[in-house]
Amino acid sequence: MSQRQIIQVFEQYQKSRMQFVQTVADLAVRPQNIEILQSAGVLSMLRPLMLDVVPSIQQTAALAVGRLADHSDDLAEAVVKEDILPQLVHSLASQNRFYKKAAAFVLRAVAKHSPELSQAVVACGGIDALVLCLEEFDPGVKEAAAWALGYIARHNTLLSQSVVDAGAVPLLVLCLLEPEMALKRIAASTLSDISKHTPELAQTVVDNGAIAHLAQMILNPDAKLKRQVFSALSQISKHSVSLAEMVIEAEVLPAAVACLKDPDEYVRKNVTTLMRELVKHTPELSQVIVNCGGTAAVIDYLGDCSGNLRLPGIMMLGYVAAHSESLAMAVILSKGVPQLALCLSEEHEHHIKAATVWSIGQIGHHTPEHAKAVATSNLLIKLLELYMDASSSEDLQAKSKKALKSILQKCTYLPHLEPLLYDVPSNILKHVVCQFSKVLPHDSKARRLFVTSGGLKKVQEIEAEPGSPLQEHINAINSCFPEEIVRYYSPGYSEALLERLENYQPA
Amino acid sequence: MAELIKLLSEVEEFKKEYFYRNSQAEENRQKDNQAANRAYLSNLHKKAIIIQKIWRGFTARARFRQMVKAAYFIMKMNFYEEMAVRIQRRWRGFFVRKNIHNFYARKSYLEGLSRKNKLVRRELDELEELQKRERDCLEMVKKQTAKVYQAHRLHHLISTKQCPGVFNSPFRPAPHEMELLLRQVKYHAPTRLAPRGRACLLSLPGPRASSFPGTLGSPWVKTTGTAFSSRPTLPPIASKKQQGLFREPGEVWEQRVHCPDLTSRLQTSYTHLEEAQNQLRQHMSIRLPAGKLGTGSMLHHLSHSSTYFTQPAFSKSFR
Incomplete structure (x- = not known):
């Protein structure tokens, strides 16, 4: 060998x-x-x-x-x-x-x-x-x-x-500065994963100066990197007010709003999520976002996408509107209500509908003006349908009931309340009749309209238990009208008239 | 006597009476004493009640006076507080209307907001439009370069005078656009063309990305233009190893070629006489401009001139 x-x-x-x-x-x-x-x-x-x-x-x-x-x-x-x-x-x-x-x-x-x-x-x-x-x-x-x-x-x-x-965080932040795109992406996504759990972890990430680097990369043309960057920023800002303020102070805003028109849909979704996380903390932060035109951009975004991508945008509008009545007015002025109505009619999944209904409730429950804005988009009927629909999920039913109730308690715009007098369960009817009983004593034109449109007749037909609040409201309405009219519209009046005719003996 | 007896009996009777009375008194003494005591006590009680009555009256009056004072004070305080509420109510209403819920401020804020929203919407639409145009443009440039590259590869399908090509069917009213492209593209051997074509593909979108042209024609013209103009400038010694990284290859080549001409001593070539004779002879024999071909010194100058490939006289001379 x-x-x-x-x-x-x-x-x-x-x-x-x-x-x-x-x-x-x-x-x-x-x-x-x-x-x-x-x-x-x-x-x-x-x-x-x-x-x-x-x-x-x-x-x-x-x-x-x-x-x-x-x-x-x-x-x-x-x-x-x-x-x-x-x-x-x-x-x-x-x-x-x-x-x-x-x-x-x-x-x-x-x-x-x-x-x-x-x-x-x-x-x-x-x-x-x-x-x-x-x-x-x-x-x-x-x-x-x-x-x-x-x-x-x-x-x-x-x-x-x-x-x-x-000690991974400082090194990951350094990785963000490397020229390789793939490395940047992975580092951003890892930072996002780390900071999503608790405020302390997010604070550690922030303390290592991640926000400034992340904010710089918003202007990067690479779509996948932008996705991760926005996801990381939203995970950081979701925990507390101070973290959210730090994200805002890094001047992410105008650029982030511009990214709502990005060709990549997940970039847009993550931007909307970031806005939602920023907005939910305080009225001041919401005001900042509203002032730089964030709501208008998000509302436009809602028109562009569909399905689950809409969810963060819908929730963001709800959060903004929940803070104060002027912010809710801002949402209404940005044409948010018609867009939400569109979402409600286009979407089929119940959790998205529930979120939309919640947002609508948050917008409408401040003042009569807000309620009127919601009512003019024909949303009251839609909310009622969702509440009455047996196939709706429990959450959706509860949310739509709550929204409907809170809006009805503020709504004084009678033409939109009238359809709600028909085919409505008594727990909703109560609030509708209550609104009528509050408005009618002070508005003569509305009284006239109420009689001619058949509302009074409908009210007479309602069978309420004596002593219940509903009966009290009906009595309050009846006291606004002359007795004859009330009697004329009560059910069984024609029979009473005929009976009188029969009993009448001409002299 | 009788009187005495009477007196005696009276005395006797008196004594009896006396004893009786004494015994009676003795019997009642306790009772009388008690009664006297009781009368005295009741008298004392009466006096005590008088004292108490007066004292109680005094304290009650004092307390009543205090109560009235307190009630009056409370009444006064209530009144003052009510007045204070009135003042505060007015002031707060005024202050809030003036500063916090100022109707005009709110109105102007909402107006400003809607203006800002409009602005943002328009800007975002513009941005989207811009991005879309940019993407479209990049796409178009890519497509065009691919087409030109394809045309280079398919150049053999061009129609000749005798036989129409595949893209120039006689049944068509006009030739296919590929045919037109083929006519504009120069043919080159695929072995040399392939890497250049790829380089073309890679390099072109870079500079074009910044200034995207809106029209369809411009990128195409530019690509063909670069394809033509870049080719003749290269010296025909590509197979040789290039000189250095520090100077342009053309410059080096020029230096090499020009070196003998630049010397001041040798104005004329060593073989100048012979050449002149040769030239004369050729002029005599063939009266053609192609006679230049044979001259040695002229060839040197021609070799790096820009019209080397596209000179019509050159091709004519081969016929």
């Missing part, structure tokens, strides 16, 4: 290992192959190959494991059980950048599925190794590490607190 032949044997072995690993990695791309691979015991085969002497084999094996874990959570659990993670984490610190990338991918794939799996990654010291990777020079490694950290932090407060404790 010559030396060449001996070496050839080794070369052949290495080649076939490489081929095996590469084939498995290629097969693992397709989700339908996973089950067969799993039943063939792929993990136990790949595990020794991850400790191979040849770096490229190691790397490809890690890639294969990552892809397998990415597709099914069973395999991800198997990866944890096979004790692959500790050796991955150990080699994450020592190996070259390609291997680091693959290892971070495995960690990400494992952590993605559930909090328990993420906890397993944390338990074997994955976070510290990933944070070390964030200090790497190569942007690809940074990206993979940031991505894995984001997936870990996404699950719950505890995990995201451990990411913060490992």
